[in-house]
Amino acid sequence: xxxxxxxxxxxxxxxxxxxxxxxxxxxxxxxxxxxxxxxxxxxxxxxxxxxxxxxxxxxxxxxxxxxxxxxxxxxxxxxxxxxxxxxxxxxxxxxxxxxxxxxxxxxxxxxxxxxxxxxxxxxxxxxxxxxxxxxxxxxxxxxxxxxxxxxxxxxxxxxxxxxxxxxxxxxxxxxxxxxxxxxxxxxxxxxxxxxxxxxxxxxxxxxxxxxxxxxxxxxxxxxxxxxxxxxxxxxxxxxxxxxxxxxxxxxxxxxxxxxxxxxxxxxxxxxxxxxxxxxxxxxxxxxxxxxxxxxxxxxxxxxxxxxxxxxxxxxxxxxxxxxxxxxxxxxxxxxxxxxxxxxxxxxxxxxxxxxxxxxxxxxxxxxxxxxxxxxxxxxxxxxxxxxxxxxxxxxxxxxxxxxxxxxxxxxxxxxxxxxxxxxxxxxxxxxxxxxxxxxxxxxxxxxxxxxxxxxxxxxxxxxxxxxxxxxxxxxxxxxxxxxxxxxxxxxxxxxxxxxxxxxxxxxxxxxxxxxxxxxxxxxxxxxxxxxxxxxxxxxxxxxxxxxxxxxxxxxxxxxxxxxxxxxxxxxxxxxxxxxxxxxxxxx
Numbered sequence: 001x002x003x004x005x006x007x008x009x010x011x012x013x014x015x016x017x018x019x020x021x022x023x024x025x026x027x028x029x030x031x032x033x034x035x036x037x038x039x040x041x042x043x044x045x046x047x048x049x050x051x052x053x054x055x056x057x058x059x060x061x062x063x064x065x066x067x068x069x070x071x072x073x074x075x076x077x078x079x080x081x082x083x084x085x086x087x088x089x090x091x092x093x094x095x096x097x098x099x100x101x102x103x104x105x106x107x108x109x110x111x112x113x114x115x116x117x118x119x120x121x122x123x124x125x126x127x128x129x130x131x132x133x134x135x136x137x138x139x140x141x142x143x144x145x146x147x148x149x150x151x152x153x154x155x156x157x158x159x160x161x162x163x164x165x166x167x168x169x170x171x172x173x174x175x176x177x178x179x180x181x182x183x184x185x186x187x188x189x190x191x192x193x194x195x196x197x198x199x200x201x202x203x204x205x206x207x208x209x210x211x212x213x214x215x216x217x218x219x220x221x222x223x224x225x226x227x228x229x230x231x232x233x234x235x236x237x238x239x240x241x242x243x244x245x246x247x248x249x250x251x252x253x254x255x256x257x258x259x260x261x262x263x264x265x266x267x268x269x270x271x272x273x274x275x276x277x278x279x280x281x282x283x284x285x286x287x288x289x290x291x292x293x294x295x296x297x298x299x300x301x302x303x304x305x306x307x308x309x310x311x312x313x314x315x316x317x318x319x320x321x322x323x324x325x326x327x328x329x330x331x332x333x334x335x336x337x338x339x340x341x342x343x344x345x346x347x348x349x350x351x352x353x354x355x356x357x358x359x360x361x362x363x364x365x366x367x368x369x370x371x372x373x374x375x376x377x378x379x380x381x382x383x384x385x386x387x388x389x390x391x392x393x394x395x396x397x398x399x400x401x402x403x404x405x406x407x408x409x410x411x412x413x414x415x416x417x418x419x420x421x422x423x424x425x426x427x428x429x430x431x432x433x434x435x436x437x438x439x440x441x442x443x444x445x446x447x448x449x450x451x452x453x454x455x456x457x458x459x460x461x462x463x464x465x466x467x468x469x470x471x472x473x474x475x476x477x478x479x480x481x482x483x484x485x486x487x488x489x490x491x492x493x494x495x496x497x498x499x500x501x502x503x504x505x506x507x508x509x510x511x512x513x514x515x516x517x518x519x520x521x522x523x524x525x526x527x528x529x530x531x532x533x534x535x536x537x538x539x540x541x542x543x544x545x546x547x548x549x550x551x552x553x554x555x556x557x558x559x560x561x562x563x564x565x566x567x568x569x570x571x572x573x574x575x576x577x578x579x580x581x582x583x584x585x586x587x
Contacts, residue, residue: 002036002038003036003037003057003058004040004055005029005056006054006056006057006115007021007025007039007041007054008042008043008044008045008053008055009022009042009043010202011194011198011231012048012194013052014233018051020070021054021068021073022041024070040118041118042202043201043203043237044201045114046102046115046356048355049355050067051067052066052068052069053066053068053092056081060084060086062094063080063086063091065091067090075087076090101353102355104372105371106359107342107358107359107360108342108358109319109322109341110199110315110358111198111199111344112206113206114203114356116128119237119241120237120240125205129325130206130209131209133209133320133324134213137213137216138258139256141324143216143217143219146169146324147166147169147217149323149327149328150166150169151164151166151328152166152328152332153332153341154335155316155331155340156340157312157313157316158315158343158344159312159316160387160414161492162339162405168300168310169214169218169310171300171301172220172308175308179221179307180215180221180310181307181309182211182220182224182262182309183281183285183303183312184224184225184313185278186225186226187227187269188228188314189228189275189388190387190389190416190419191436193346193388193417194356195315195346195356195417195418195419196313197231199314199315199344200227201234202237204241207318208238209250210312210316210317211225211317212251212262212264216262220262220309221261222262223262223263223264224264224267224304225266225267226267226275226285227266227267228269229270238266251263251264270284270290272443273439273493274291274443274493275290278299279293279299279491282304282311291445292445292492292493313417315417319342334361336361336362336404338406339362341360343403344418345368345419345420347369347373348419348420348422349423351369351376352375352376353372361402361403362402363402364399364400364401364402364403365403366399369420369422379424379425380424380425383396383423383429383507384423385421385423385436386408386414386420387413387416387496388419388436390416390440390492390493391416391499392502393413394411394412426523426524427523427525428525429504429507429523430465430504430508431523431526433462433500433504437458437462437498437500440493440497441497448488448490450488451485451489451490451493454481454485454489458481458485458498461477462501466515467529468528468529470512470515472517475505475509475513475516478501479502482501483498485497485498511523527572530586530587532576533564533584534554534556534563534583538583539583540581541556541561543558543562544578544580545574545575545578545583546562548575549575551570553565553568553569553570
């Protein structure tokens with residue numbers, strides 16, 4: 001019986017040291033010179049909080065080892081690979097196994113192949129069923145049938161707005177033009193989001209297959225995958241997958257011997273957040289500055305170089321092969337009445353089990369955050385930021401909201417592409433609004449006065465409030481500016497940029513008032529509103545704080561309580577982190 005060792009080498013795994021773990025296993029396999037032991041690398045399975053992950057497959061099934069180092073790799077080799085004895089204290093549960101804390105409530109459609117095969121191997125991808133849906137589509141279905149299947153499935157675009165995918169394809173199919181384009185939007189720019197990156201790293205062939213099926217449905221012969229250059233591993237794996245698909249006849253001329261041809265290229269973006277907006281993305285592909293334009297005409301009528309163009313994101317396209325293989329009804333049976341299928345979320349922030357999760361629509365946000373994500377490490381969830389900088393902050397008492405486009409929109413947030421940043425009591429909601437607005441203000445293309453100047457004005461006010469210089473009328477000004485910017489901005493960036501401010505004002509207005517009236521930050525995060533002092537009866541005069549202070553603001557004799565000069569103190573917090581006796585108070 002062969003033994004298969006799979007080392008998780010997605011970007012998260014590599015960041016945690018997967019290369020050194022793989023090198024150790026490679027050294028051991030080479031020295032053993034045993035053809036029954038096979039080593040390969042795979043991508044992230046989503047359990048990012050336990051990287052480096054190593055799976056051992058043998059006659060006893062699959063065993064996943066977590067937080068593997070070169071040292072524990074040697075132990076796994078000696079005890080499990082050679083000795084046939086598992087090491088329970090190093091293992092984590094897998095999908096379908098008992099005590100499955102992470103995968104138990106998930107439904108993996110988009111992520112079905114991630115971590116299950118080597119993304120650099122077309123053979124392994126084929127064994128997992130990739131390109132079966134494409135063959136079925138070209139051999140048995142007309143373009144109209146494909147569109148009707150996708151429409152009946154209820155699949156909505158996973159890039160943010162949730163527009164019905166089948167309807168979008170129908171518009172592009174009905175548009176007149178000899179040349180049409182199919183485009184994949186992989187310009188994932190939300191802070192804390194990494195869904196597209198992981199899918200492209202781990203299962204690029206499914207995205208290619210989904211694009212090719214879509215191209216057949218709308219009548220496109222050329223396509224582009226627009227990926228930000230900050231995703232080097234995703235780009236490498238995607239380019240290799242395209243090359244392999246071309247060589248095997250899954251891309252190129254006369255696919256599967258039909259008269260349908262489709263050619264695909266990768267376009268690397270420079271990392272402008274605004275290029276996530278589809279018209280700005282198209283301008284970038286054309287070699288122009290990435291700036292949005294007025295709609296109509298919509299890309300389905302006039303997109304790349306004025307030709308009919310369809311744009312979907314990675315998650316949407318990766319769902320297509322599953323729908324073709326399993327049928328529209330199987331997909332529509334998952335989820336809610338208006339939100340079908342599954343949704344991938346990137347859990348980040350103050351969360352125990354950070355990583356990628358894919359859940360059926362209709363699950364509550366509380367189940368995602370607390371049951372799968374494990375909640376926050378200390379205390380309870382304060383809020384979640386959903387939908388990235390364009391989304392909003394949902395307080396803990398609304399976590400029973402379902403993963404459903406309409407229900408989430410009703411809170412003031414948006415589903416977005418799936419970034420979910422979890423916050424606890426140490427998060428200042430005014431500062432978090434300032435952080436996201438700072439991001440969108442810097443990423444504004446500058447075309448709209450309302451977005452360019454309005455967001456800057458809002459950022460100035462928020463900064464002033466976090467520094468203790470705010471006025472009560474600032475709250476009214478923020479709300480007025482936010483509503484005007486949403487109404488008058490040209491594209492989605494400006495129209496949604498005020499959302500973090502509006503939702504934090506709606507649910508956490510008391511924190512704004514505390515900053516303004518009391519000159520206090522309830523979360524203890526805004527440095528200029530904090531006062532550091534020495535607790536006399538706890539200070540033993542060890543001088544650790546004085547030695548750590550970068551500006552010499554702390555003085556005192558050895559073995560005597562020290563004193564902080566408030567005029568010199570820059571509120572950096574070094575004294576707190578250096579004190580072993582909790583003798584520094586922060587007010």
